[in-house]
Amino acid sequence: MTDLFPDKGHDHGRCIDSALHQAETVAEANNARFTDMRRRVFTLIWQSHKAITAYELLDALQGEGVRAQPPTVYRALEFLVGLRLIHRIESLNAYFGCDMPDCEHLGQYFICRNCGRVAEAVNEDMSRAVRAAAGAVGFKIEATTIEIKGLCHDCAAH
Amino acid sequence: MTDLFPDKGHDHGRCIDSALHQAETVAEANNARFTDMRRRVFTLIWQSHKAITAYELLDALQGEGVRAQPPTVYRALEFLVGLRLIHRIESLNAYFGCDMPDCEHLGQYFICRNCGRVAEAVNEDMSRAVRAAAGAVGFKIEATTIEIKGLCHDCAAH
DNA sequence: GACGAAATGATATAATATAACACTTCAACA
DNA sequence: TGTTGAAGTGTTATATTATATCATTTCGTC
Ligand SMILES: [Zn+2]
Ligand SMILES: [Zn+2]
Ligand SMILES: [Zn+2]
Ligand SMILES: [Zn+2]
Numbered sequence: 001m002t003d004l005f006p007d008k009g010h011d012h013g014r015c016i017d018s019a020l021h022q023a024e025t026v027a028e029a030n031n032a033r034f035t036d037m038r039r040r041v042f043t044l045i046w047q048s049h050k051a052i053t054a055y056e057l058l059d060a061l062q063g064e065g066v067r068a069q070p071p072t073v074y075r076a077l078e079f080l081v082g083l084r085l086i087h088r089i090e091s092l093n094a095y096f097g098c099d100m101p102d103c104e105h106l107g108q109y110f111i112c113r114n115c116g117r118v119a120e121a122v123n124e125d126m127s128r129a130v131r132a133a134a135g136a137v138g139f140k141i142e143a144t145t146i147e148i149k150g151l152c153h154d155c156a157a158h
Numbered sequence: 159m160t161d162l163f164p165d166k167g168h169d170h171g172r173c174i175d176s177a178l179h180q181a182e183t184v185a186e187a188n189n190a191r192f193t194d195m196r197r198r199v200f201t202l203i204w205q206s207h208k209a210i211t212a213y214e215l216l217d218a219l220q221g222e223g224v225r226a227q228p229p230t231v232y233r234a235l236e237f238l239v240g241l242r243l244i245h246r247i248e249s250l251n252a253y254f255g256c257d258m259p260d261c262e263h264l265g266q267y268f269i270c271r272n273c274g275r276v277a278e279a280v281n282e283d284m285s286r287a288v289r290a291a292a293g294a295v296g297f298k299i300e301a302t303t304i305e306i307k308g309l310c311h312d313c314a315a316h
Numbered sequence: 317g318a319c320g321a322a323a324t325g326a327t328a329t330a331a332t333a334t335a336a337c338a339c340t341t342c343a344a345c346a
Numbered sequence: 347t348g349t350t351g352a353a354g355t356g357t358t359a360t361a362t363t364a365t366a367t368c369a370t371t372t373c374g375t376c
Contacts, residue, residue, distance in 0.1 A: 002295060035341095038354095053331085071333090071357085074334075110292070110297050120193070126291055129287040130281040130306060137163075138159050138310075138315075139309070141306055142271065143308070145304070145306075147300050147304075148297065148301075149301045152297055156296065156297075156298045191323080193323070194374095227326065227327085229327095252331095292345085
């Protein structure tokens with residue numbers, strides 16, 4: 001059984017480094033400025049594999065001594081979502097880091113209600129089924145939200 | 159091509175009547191009281207095939223001369239969602255009426271960004287794909303949110 | 317009719333998100 | 347290298363969505 005969710009003992013510092021590196025690359029490729037504030041917010045989002053809300057980010061920023069207000073956070077989030085460096089989880093009003101921002105994808109999100117972690121899958125069967133269902137009724141897809149809530153493998157075991 | 163969305167010229171009064179009738183039945187079967195306030199909210203939701211927000215419902219109630227406050231609306235919504243008489247669209251923070259409340263289902267929602275209508279599908283291929291993807295990673299599903307935004311057949315044609 | 321549970325009323329407030337305008341930064345260009 | 351215009355951020359205010367809490371009413375059961 002392959003678990004989408006990262007191993008308990010994994011070196012999360014490497015997740016963060018990798019995410020930052022990819023973000024730099026994507027921003028550059030899009031001629032977008034990965035400013036200090038955007039980097040701060042992005043790094044905060046990547047502190048865990050959980051989703052984090054805008055106001056949790058705001059608190060974290062203020063905890064770091066940054067004088068930020070809600071619009072600052074929402075602007076950074078808008079930028080990061082726009083570049084698909086992070087994704088918004090609609091059912092949580094929260095955001096989490098994408099670990100494959102360099103390839104276009106319609107992701108599906110598995111959300112564990114126990115440990116709070118979010119994992120992104122890109123499952124072609126699911127995508128195909130969605131496209132087929134839409135095609136059958138003449139619906140032109142522009143965006144999809146697929147969020148699956150429950151218990152991750154670890155949490156289900158306990 | 160079968161369109162999920164109702165025909166422009168359909169008799170919407172029949173949609174409302176049918177929904178009300180089904181709701182009565184479901185409530186009774188669940189030993190739940192379909193009170194006046196709940197019926198009002200339910201009927202307002204069914205005024206169209208669009209999703210409607212809690213505060214739009216509140217305004218509509220007040221427009222009818224009902225002295226209602228937010229909790230009144232949210233309580234009615236909670237009740238109706240609980241019985242699956244309506245569904246919440248997470249990506250819109252809005253609610254719309256289910257037209258098959260008597261059979262358990264994990265629905266998928268097509269949302270037209272142009273006309274605002276929402277249509278519910280129960281597509282076994284999609285459901286199966288979701289279950290398979292979850293099974294493959296040992297994830298225990300408790301709830302799914304599948305929302306597909308774009309243009310309905312009618313709106314895509316114009 | 318008395319009782320307790322469920323529903324609703326009423327007030328306050330929490331949580332999430334955006335509008336508007338001022339100021340700063342930065343890259344491009346003269 | 348100074349000018350300039352666009353992009354980014356600061357700041358204040360406010361809009362939108364949702365819930366906590368306690369008082370009162372309604373309703374079925376006894
Ligand atoms: Zn990690
Ligand atoms: Zn978990
Ligand atoms: Zn109708
Ligand atoms: Zn449409």
